[in-house]
Amino acid sequence: MLLGLVDEEGHVLARERYLLGVQREPVQIVHELDSRLRYLAISAGLTWETVAGVGCSAAVMADVEKGIVLSAPNLLGPHRNVPFRDMLQAATGRPALIEMDAYAAALGEAWKGAGAGVDYFVYVVVGTGIGAGILMHGQVYRGWRGTAGEFGHTTIDPNGPLCNCGRYGCLEALAAGPAIALRAQGALLQGRRTIIAELAAGQEPNAEAVFEAARLGDQVAQEIVCQTAGYLGIGLANVLHLLNPQVIALGGGVIQGGADLLLDPIRRTVARQCGSWIDLEGTRIVLSTLGEDAGLLGVASLVWRSCEDQKP
């Protein structure tokens, strides 16, 4: 978890990163959050009363309006329909809100990052999974059930590999971190000549080892990078065709780890997939500028926005 105190201008006054314990009872998570936040405030010389509100972004499916976490296998285990916002509010004694991670990161980038001043903005996170937050004039496009932005499960190649959702050729199965690792493992199993195994140093090779090998000129690794960028480019071109955003910002672990290798070929693929047909002149594909702070700033922006709304 990344905790932070963010002021009205978007400055991060204090931050703390910690590993959530294995205990996954919602009430315990909430109390740990509360005590760590209070400690963080005191350390920063702030009294708890000056805290305007508490925002929480997480990899969950949520009914944001009702403040209910519908499901969150990574965070809450089997617990479903947890009234997380109200629990957080009761524990902290401050107004609270929750937001889904890709949307929160999109809001953060729109407030202080790559999406500032952009009316049609899409934030794409490529990490263990792939998701997107779609903003329109600063508002999240949520869709009917609040699940819009499931970019990772759009089909890129119907003949592609099996995805963990049970279908074939989802973008996530082609270009997320585990897909990159799987392709490296496949190359090793085929006995191809590559330094990926050496760089993984006895571990199963991961995306990071692939990127490192590619930088050192390893051909197998460069092929994997090229394929990954190609699939991401096709997926992003589909987003461009459907949503015509002005800016798409890329973030998440895979992008942070391999931006120097991925960004240019992604841009070339998108240009090829969109070029000449429709006028996309000027649509920019950029890196997230906030990195891991994006979600933190996103929920902070929502807290400050709700304070603004409540002013007389």
Added chain:
Amino acid sequence: MLLGLVDEEGHVLARERYLLGVQREPVQIVHELDSRLRYLAISAGLTWETVAGVGCSAAVMADVEKGIVLSAPNLLGPHRNVPFRDMLQAATGRPALIEMDAYAAALGEAWKGAGAGVDYFVYVVVGTGIGAGILMHGQVYRGWRGTAGEFGHTTIDPNGPLCNCGRYGCLEALAAGPAIALRAQGALLQGRRTIIAELAAGQEPNAEAVFEAARLGDQVAQEIVCQTAGYLGIGLANVLHLLNPQVIALGGGVIQGGADLLLDPIRRTVARQCGSWIDLEGTRIVLSTLGEDAGLLGVASLVWRSCEDQKP
């Protein structure tokens, strides 16, 4: 062209269908529209002064706010950047507006058809081309340059056939009318046993002949229908994942001609592509209920909405 007079409640009081002449000078098109509209009004017993406004929907790329048709190869030939709205306004003496066809049809369905009362609605037209109109609380999602909804040029299969946009495996190259016809022609060239050629009666076989043959039990035709529905299903599942609409309505010539054959397999594919992973329970894929009137009612709704906005 389909002309119509539509009252405030969405009743079509009069209509006329006519073939635009080969002459494609914008000023001549506008004058023909004006005189035919006036004639239509008189025939319906209405004086021109009771006409609140004129709306025009067409297969164009347009800057709707400025009322400028940027390009429209089918309508205006090589003419670009035509101030069509102002020309229409000057000729008719009434407030005028223009809208792009897929958006207009979406607005029509949202006013009086399959999208009535639906907050997140997508209208998909499958005809000679494939496009979409995305609505959010009754407002068109246009995107930055107003090109959102280019659904036909999303990639469904990177190894698929060449599209007229120069790329491979666009939905349009897999499932629009000409793609269906091409697949039939391919089967004939391969010498496959099918009645499609007989039904086409000496013409190049088209989608209609394929649908007719499929209804009569022709196996080749049924295969083509099945493939077409499969590709449309994958494309629609991608839309569902990205946009999470409550209702997707299908219209256009291919759907109107083959709904009895296409709709069920489309729904099955979408269910398979989305099932179990995210909660799509209740998301409906339906037929357009307005058919060719959708665009007419769409621009009429805009005219009446703008009258409403101007009331004190």
